[in-house]
Amino acid sequence: MADTQTKGFPTITPHLVVKGGAEAIEFYKKAFGARERFRMPWPSPDGVERVGHAELMIGDAVVMLADEFPEHGSVAPSGQGASVVIHLQSPDVDATMAQAAEAGATITMPAENAFWGDRYGKLIDPFGHHWSVATKVEDVSPEELKKRMDAMFAASPDPCAG
The missing domain is CATH 3.10.180.10 (2,3-Dihydroxybiphenyl 1,2-Dioxygenase, domain 1)
Known part of the structure; x- marks a missing residue:
């Protein structure tokens, strides 16, 4: 049977939706000592780049984060x-x-x-x-x-x- 667990992720991982993804990443670094593992920029219709997906480590936990995409029902x-x-x-x-x-x-x-x-x-x-x-x-x-x-x-x- 194949391993269905994604490497580097626990069974449950919080995925935060925010307004201002880049600013949120910096806040979590300052507030909780987060380390950025990955960031995927995402263009928006208005030309402003958003965070489509980011992965942070806070201690031994993964926290995923993305800017809100209200046009897809994802809101902060x-x-x-x-x-x-x-x-x-x-x-x-x-x-x-x-x-x-x-x-x-x-x-x-x-x-x-x-x-x-x-x-x-x-x-x-x-x-x-x-x-x-x-x-x-x-x-x-x-x-x-x-x-x-x-x-x-x-x-x-x-x-x-x-």
């Missing part, structure tokens, strides 16, 4: 929330979030120690994509996790509000 986030959050495991969540903010990201939840054992925060990149960033700070057993979660909900019926 509108800024009205997110249906997907990209999770980035980082050796230093505070440094990563500071670097991303310096590059132009908006911090929506500053990093804090979370009940599940991560130091965890959230941000939105300048292209409308939502990210969570975490650093493991402790291993938490399932029993301890349940106790901490129950305590959090006892203190506030909606801990995510406000």
Whole structure:
């Protein structure tokens, strides 16, 4: 049986659609230390070159990226929330979030120690994509996790509000 896995790609790979592909690539380099593996320019009807396809490495993960092509139904986030959050495991969540903010990201939840054992925060990149960033700070057993979660909900019926 032939190998159906494309070499160099995991089973699932995020493929981001953005307005301003070249600028997005530079942002991800500055914010997350991305390395560009490949970029395919694509002409558009108005003569402005777009990124038809790009591949970035962030840590050991591949992230694909393309400019939006509304004429083909491929559009960037509108800024009205997110249906997907990209999770980035980082050796230093505070440094990563500071670097991303310096590059132009908006911090929506500053990093804090979370009940599940991560130091965890959230941000939105300048292209409308939502990210969570975490650093493991402790291993938490399932029993301890349940106790901490129950305590959090006892203190506030909606801990995510406000």
